[in-house]
Amino acid sequence: MQIDPGALFNPVQLATPAFIGLVLLELVYARLTEGARYEARDTLTSLLMGLGSVIVGAAFAFMFVDLARLVGPFRVITLPFTLWVIIACFVADDFAYYWWHRASHRMRWLWANHVGHHSSQHYNLSTALRQPWTGALTPGLLFKLPLLLLGFPLSMLVFVGGLNLVYQFWIHTEAIGKLPRPFEFVFNTPSHHRVHHAVNPHYLDANYAGVFILWDRIFGSFVAEDEKPRYGIVKNLYSFNPLVVASHEWLAIAADLRQARSVKEALGLFLGPPGWSADGSRETSDAIKARWRARLSQPASAPAE
Numbered sequence: 001m002q003i004d005p006g007a008l009f010n011p012v013q014l015a016t017p018a019f020i021g022l023v024l025l026e027l028v029y030a031r032l033t034e035g036a037r038y039e040a041r042d043t044l045t046s047l048l049m050g051l052g053s054v055i056v057g058a059a060f061a062f063m064f065v066d067l068a069r070l071v072g073p074f075r076v077i078t079l080p081f082t083l084w085v086i087i088a089c090f091v092a093d094d095f096a097y098y099w100w101h102r103a104s105h106r107m108r109w110l111w112a113n114h115v116g117h118h119s120s121q122h123y124n125l126s127t128a129l130r131q132p133w134t135g136a137l138t139p140g141l142l143f144k145l146p147l148l149l150l151g152f153p154l155s156m157l158v159f160v161g162g163l164n165l166v167y168q169f170w171i172h173t174e175a176i177g178k179l180p181r182p183f184e185f186v187f188n189t190p191s192h193h194r195v196h197h198a199v200n201p202h203y204l205d206a207n208y209a210g211v212f213i214l215w216d217r218i219f220g221s222f223v224a225e226d227e228k229p230r231y232g233i234v235k236n237l238y239s240f241n242p243l244v245v246a247s248h249e250w251l252a253i254a255a256d257l258r259q260a261r262s263v264k265e266a267l268g269l270f271l272g273p274p275g276w277s278a279d280g281s282r283e284t285s286d287a288i289k290a291r292w293r294a295r296l297s298q299p300a301s302a303p304a305e
Contacts (some may be wrong), residue, residue: 011162023125035177036124040299041240048242050129068154077151089152090160098215100143111274112249113138121232128132128172161196164210186248188213191225198229201292206286
């Protein structure tokens with residue numbers, strides 16, 4: 001079935017009023033139950049981060065357009081606007097999102113942009129709106145490059161990317177427990193994403209999926225929710241200033257690079273995992289998990305007689 005390209009749009013724009021309405025609904029629910037937690041300053045910060053992200057995204061949208069024009073002559077094929085191509089584009093885009101998201105937790109350069117989304121110590125629908133402002137300073141668009149080269153049209157990628165973001169909104173909640181097992185096996189859910197936002201040692205760097213949790217199951221990054229998550233980042237940011245949330249890791253990188261004693265150390269601080277240091281004085285997520293596993297493996301102390 002052929003689809004008019006002009007009929008495609010960015011679903012995020014259409015869904016934004018629903019986002020705000022659902023946040024308000026969950027806020028009422030939180031007041032009546034213990035199924036969700038809200039803190040006024042934290043929620044305001046998330047809303048301001050979301051607004052800033054929309055403004056910055058609009059200002060730098062030309063970068064995606066320019067990339068599409070640049071690689072257009074090299075695309076393998078020009079794919080048609082049909083339902084099956086759109087479905088294939090949605091799945092392929094989610095696959096690309098998985099690898100971008102995984103890289104954003106494993107490379108400090110990308111983490112500097114992404115960390116703002118994880119900075120809240122609360123987990124509710126407003127957290128989904130806590131979006132970064134500095135994506136233009138990272139090579140994140142390169143993860144879309146294979147899709148453009150495969151021949152997916154730019155407007156189609158914008159459409160399915162928007163659908164992906166809309167899907168991810170509802171999984172930022174504690175109000176929904178675990179869903180039926182077949183759904184939990186295939187799709188990302190609130191349970192899976194709570195793990196992703198948690199700082200419990202064995203939850204670190206897990207469940208990167210956007211829509212299909214199958215990617216995590218296939219590539220070994222899946223962790224099931226088995227204990228109450230603690231949210232935030234390893235070294236929590238005690239600030240509700242959106243400018244601080246958006247820039248703090250960039251400033252930390254700049255400070256570290258000024259102290260670097262060699263090019264190799266500078267590259268490690270910039271391109272290595274968050275927490276990397278030349279002298280091992282800090283801990284990466286891998287080191288934190290290794291310390292946790294070592295502690296679990298120690299035999300319990302014998303009871304005193």
